[in-house]
Amino acid sequence: MSRGSDRTGPPTDDRAKKKRPGLLLGRPFGVPVYVTSSWWIVAVLITLVYGGIVQSRLALGPSAYLLAFVFAILLYASVLVHELAHSVVARWYGLPVRRIVLYVLGGVSEIDREAPTPGREFWIAFSGPLLSLVLAAAAFVLTAFADPFSVTGELLFQLWVANLLVGVFNLLPGLPLDGGRLLSAGVWKLTGRRHTGSVVAAWGGRVLALGVVALPFLFAWSAGNTPGPWAVVWGVVLAGFMWMSASEALRNARVRARVPGLRARALVRAAVTVPADLPLAQADRRAEEAGAAAVVVTDSAGTPISVLHPAAAEAITDARRAWVPVSDVSRALTENSTVAADLEGEELLQELTRSPLPEYLVVEADGDLLGVLRAVDVNAAMAGRTVEGTGGAAGAEGRD
Numbered sequence: 513m514s515r516g517s518d519r520t521g522p523p524t525d526d527r528a529k530k531k532r533p534g535l536l537l538g539r540p541f542g543v544p545v546y547v548t549s550s551w552w553i554v555a556v557l558i559t560l561v562y563g564g565i566v567q568s569r570l571a572l573g574p575s576a577y578l579l580a581f582v583f584a585i586l587l588y589a590s591v592l593v594h595e596l597a598h599s600v601v602a603r604w605y606g607l608p609v610r611r612i613v614l615y616v617l618g619g620v621s622e623i624d625r626e627a628p629t630p631g632r633e634f635w636i637a638f639s640g641p642l643l644s645l646v647l648a649a650a651a652f653v654l655t656a657f658a659d660p661f662s663v664t665g666e667l668l669f670q671l672w673v674a675n676l677l678v679g680v681f682n683l684l685p686g687l688p689l690d691g692g693r694l695l696s697a698g699v700w701k702l703t704g705r706r707h708t709g710s711v712v713a714a715w716g717g718r719v720l721a722l723g724v725v726a727l728p729f730l731f732a733w734s735a736g737n738t739p740g741p742w743a744v745v746w747g748v749v750l751a752g753f754m755w756m757s758a759s760e761a762l763r764n765a766r767v768r769a770r771v772p773g774l775r776a777r778a779l780v781r782a783a784v785t786v787p788a789d790l791p792l793a794q795a796d797r798r799a800e801e802a803g804a805a806a807v808v809v810t811d812s813a814g815t816p817i818s819v820l821h822p823a824a825a826e827a828i829t830d831a832r833r834a835w836v837p838v839s840d841v842s843r844a845l846t847e848n849s850t851v852a853a854d855l856e857g858e859e860l861l862q863e864l865t866r867s868p869l870p871e872y873l874v875v876e877a878d879g880d881l882l883g884v885l886r887a888v889d890v891n892a893a894m895a896g897r898t899v900e901g902t903g904g905a906a907g908a909e910g911r912d
Contacts, residue, residue, distance in 0.1 A: 518624070531614050543599045543609050545592065550616035558584040558796055561742075570661060580665065583670040590644060590674040591619040594682070597639040597691075599623070605632050606804045618678075625862075626768075630701040637693035644679030648672045686716030688757035710765035717758030724751040749813060767894050774893055775856040780874045780883035781805040788817065788839040792828055795820065795838045806884035808873065818842035819871050819884055849873055853882045 525814035533546035562584075598621040610622040612614040627633035633757060651672035658665040681723035683689040692713040728743035733814060776821035785805040786795045795807050807820035824841040853874050855863055863886070864872070874882045 513677065518581055526782070532854040533611075534615075540596060541600055541603070542883050543596065543603075545612060546613045546892060547588075548613065548615040548907055551588065553616055554588075555581065555584040561565065565687065566666065570663070570666060579666060579792040580642060582667065583674070584722060586667070587671050587674040587678075588619075589613055590671075590678050593675075594640040594644045595619045595621045595676050597643040598636055599634050601639040604626075604908040605636065607636075609625045617750065621735065626706075629702060630697040630706075633700065634694060634697040637690045637697065641679045641682045644675045644682070648675035651675065651910070684716070684720055685859075686720035686758065687761040688717060688754065689720070692717050692758075692761075707765050708767040710761060711770065714758045714765060717754055717761065721751040721754035721834070721862070724754060747775075770894055770896060771856045772859055774860050776851055776860055776874050777853050777856075777882070779889050779893060780853070780885050781889070783808045783819075783881065783883045785810050785814070785816065785881065786838055787812070789837050791834050791837045792838055792841060796833065803881075806871075806886075807842075808881065808884065810836050816845060816873055816881065818844045819873075845873065849887060850875055852877070 532546060534546040537545045537547055539545070540784050547855070559577055561580075563580035564704050566572065566579050567576035570579075574581065581810055582904075594611065595612045595614075599637050602609050602623045605627065605653065607627065608624045610624050611880060613620050613622065617634065623636075651668050655665060655668045655672065658668055660666075660669065683694070685691040685695040685700045687693065687696070687710075695716055696706075696709035696713035697708070699712045700706050703709070725747050728739040728747045732739035733741075763779055782802070782804045784795075784799045784802045784804040785808045786798060788809050788811060790798075797806075799807050808816045809818040813819050819842060820838055821841050821843050825838075828841060846867075846869070849869060849876055851860070851872045868887070870884045870887050874885050876882055
């Protein structure tokens with residue numbers, strides 16, 4: 513299975529992005545390609561099952577299993593080429609591609625932003641199956657010039673079958689498959705609503721998952737047999753993955769629909785500024801008198817240098833709060849800690865995800881401090897939860 517993955521959401525810890533998902537194979541076109549250890553599971557199964565078929569066709573002895581292993585490599589090479597097509601087109605449109613990961617059920621291109629138009633979404637999604645089908649056609653033509661009972665003929669047969677499987681399967685109309693993204697782009701184009709397209713395609717994926725579970729039984733019953741255990745197991749595993757991915761797409765669609773309602777001015781927490789050497793107890797008193805939900809620490813010149821860390825401050829006992837300076841329980845600000853008060857929607861989200869931090873200073877156009885924007889409040893707004901202590905509503909309701 514091959515699928516593209518657009519990841520857009522609230523600020524998160526960047527450590528997950530840096531964790532390697534497997535063995536780095538290389539960087540074709542500048543895109544890191546990883547293969548997980550789960551690939552060996554499929555490789556072994558394909559070698560054992562297909563080796564017997566090759567032996568019956570070519571009578572190669574033990575070498576038949578080596579040729580079957582080559583088929584496993586060709587299958588995943590076909591998936592890799594498919595994913596590279598997605599990644600190259602996405603980068604052509606200016607979308608950042610984090611990496612490609614090959615795993616037990618196929619591959620995924622991790623694209624960090626969604627396509628801005630349905631047309632671009634269509635071509636990013638269609639490029640993979642299109643290239644797979646072109647390669648399948650080319651290999652099929654070449655089989656006419658090779659002995660079908662030779663190693664060369666068998667390899668060409670494997671190549672066109674592998675690319676045909678990858679291309680056709682991914683055109684099925686449901687997420688997380690490319691066909692689901694094509695369906696999503698089409699509905700988006702017709703309705704003008706990205707959210708509607710995502711919901712329709714996600715439900716298409718759920719229907720496909722049910723069909724995948726039923727297929728082994730339907731094929732067996734049509735032939736008057738009972739389904740084989742391996743067919744049932746793989747059907748359940750694949751369908752389960754598709755169902756979970758489609759369900760995740762539904763959740764993401766609901767979150768994504770709230771992005772237009774995000775407003776820095778509405779999510780800001782009122783703040784009071786205090787000098788770095790002020791005792792924590794006095795900072796508490798000033799914040800309470802001002803009705804502020806955040807404390808910004810300044811240097812001797814009045815320049816903000818840190819923000820009071822709520823958890824660290826709560827850990828200080830009442831007896832010690834009169835002696836501990838606020839600077840001891842504050843998180844330092846960085847050059848990326850400031851956002852404009854008028855930012856909203858996609859622009860706000862992109863600004864926050866560019867430099868994920870626990871909190872940001874929200875400033876007016878003239879540089880005056882409006883308050884503090886916390887990442888947890890943005891996460892709550894994206895999840896549709898009410899945020900207490902901010903300057904307004906958590907965010908807009910989903911639009912459909």
